[in-house]
Amino acid sequence: MSEYDTVFSLPNVDEDPDTELGVLLMGLGPERLLAGLGVAATGTIEAADPATTTLLVDQLRHDARPDRTFADAVAAGGDRWHAARPRLTAAAPAGGTRSAALRRLWASAVDTVTAADVASGHAERVYLAACWLRREEIDRVAQATR
Numbered sequence: 828m829s830e831y832d833t834v835f836s837l838p839n840v841d842e843d844p845d846t847e848l849g850v851l852l853m854g855l856g857p858e859r860l861l862a863g864l865g866v867a868a869t870g871t872i873e874a875a876d877p878a879t880t881t882l883l884v885d886q887l888r889h890d891a892r893p894d895r896t897f898a899d900a901v902a903a904g905g906d907r908w909h910a911a912r913p914r915l916t917a918a919a920p921a922g923g924t925r926s927a928a929l930r931r932l933w934a935s936a937v938d939t940v941t942a943a944d945v946a947s948g949h950a951e952r953v954y955l956a957a958c959w960l961r962r963e964e965i966d967r968v969a970q971a972t973r
Contacts, residue, residue: 865903
């Protein structure tokens, strides 16, 4: 019998909450990530927190907000991505991070976003990191919004 429980394990209780949120965001589709980036980039009080930003994106997806549409948020996220992408590429470590560990990949993406100095707030930093991890897909979707 293995010393590790491969069926289910909880994250370390000392893990940074943004890391756990990042792991969850990695599973979202590229449109939702761009929409989150678009909402986070507005800099409004309600978009300052990554969890609240995620809730706002879900409201937009279900047409529950009269002031904005999901398509608008995706387009705004695409614009923000195009503006940040060159600096993220320049700040990325040579050769990239090679790991299968989600939390290690997340930490590397956050380090890249921090080094690029492109995020204006907490939610934007989290969403830029998530987009960076899925950059090929994000590039395709962002290009389609132009």
